[in-house]
Amino acid sequence: MPIKTIEFTDLEKELSATRKRFQEALAPELGKAYIIAITRDGCPACERQKPKLEQLAKTAAATHKDAVIFTRIHVKYRKDREEESARSKNILAHYFYPTNLILVRTKDRGAVELYRSAAPTMSELKRQIGIAVKLAEILRNRD
Numbered sequence: 814m815p816i817k818t819i820e821f822t823d824l825e826k827e828l829s830a831t832r833k834r835f836q837e838a839l840a841p842e843l844g845k846a847y848i849i850a851i852t853r854d855g856c857p858a859c860e861r862q863k864p865k866l867e868q869l870a871k872t873a874a875a876t877h878k879d880a881v882i883f884t885r886i887h888v889k890y891r892k893d894r895e896e897e898s899a900r901s902k903n904i905l906a907h908y909f910y911p912t913n914l915i916l917v918r919t920k921d922r923g924a925v926e927l928y929r930s931a932a933p934t935m936s937e938l939k940r941q942i943g944i945a946v947k948l949a950e951i952l953r954n955r956d
Contacts, residue, residue, distance in 0.1 A: 844953030
């Protein structure tokens with residue numbers, strides 16, 4: 814399963830137009846675990862994580878089928894133009910790059926954040942994905 818890339822400015826426009834919280838926009842369906850990677854230009858840790866995350870996405874798709882959705886939010890950055898990065902930090906409530914989130918949708922509370930970490934190991938992210946997929950299934954089947 815490929816990782817969908819969303820430019821931060823496009824997400825920002827969508828959130829402004831719909832007045833949704835970012836969690837609502839990024840986790841629209843019950844029964845799925847949404848793995849979000851927030852990355853930016855010129856980030857060495859983001860570049861190191863990219864191939865590992867792509868491999869994890871393939872492994873997760875083979876294991877969990879369509880119950881996992883991977884999305885990368887790409888933030889443009891230049892040392893002389895840090896505004897976009899500052900806005901992403903305000904809207905997405907992160908500080909470090911890369912930051913990884915896992916979201917699930919509930920019937921009564923909408924999309925909720927289950928996990929957040931700056932540059933986690935892939936083994937830890939894989940473990941958290943397994944937990945999130947099980948929880949998403951339980952939440953989908955609740956009355």
